[in-house]
């Protein structure tokens with residue numbers, strides 16, 4: 001994959017052309033507990049109903065990472081087609097990484113740069129735009145909270161990786177519903 005690096009203040013031509021490529025290129029969208037809860041709220045279900053059908057967990061180094069499930073090896077389980085065009089069936093509640101795409105977060109310690117994925121055929125089309133810096137900041141806040149709490153649950157409180165993930169999602173969902 002080729003990436004363009006953009007610094008704060010720089011612009012790039014981009015327009016979504018509904019290629020659907022971003023939603024059909026494998027199970028590579030990692031989620032946070034916040035994403036899971038927003039999707040469950042939008043669908044009007046308990047988040048546990050998403051398990052297996054729409055969301056999976058990948059365990060790496062004692063940490064369970066939630067991710068979108070793919071169907072047929074490459075298509076997101078939420079991808080639908082309307083009038084022949086690819087459509088996200090949870091668009092208003094789509095995960096943060098989907099909102100940001102084709103902009104890819106660099107790291108929370110590099111808040112002034114972002115990568116642009118040239119695999120997206122919309123890059124280079126349309127008007128020149130700035131990356132969505134505000135959404136990017138929100139994403140970093142959610143990721144930092146998610147992983148800080150996951151590490152506490154696993155390494156300080158002794159939860160197994162999957163139990164820790166479920167507890168974290170419960171905590172975040174309860175908090176969102178109470179607000």
Ligand code: SF4
Pocket residue numbers: 022023024029068076077078079080087088089090091094095098
């Ligand atoms: S959640 Fe929606 S936007 Fe994200 S990959 Fe799936 S279909 Fe695409």
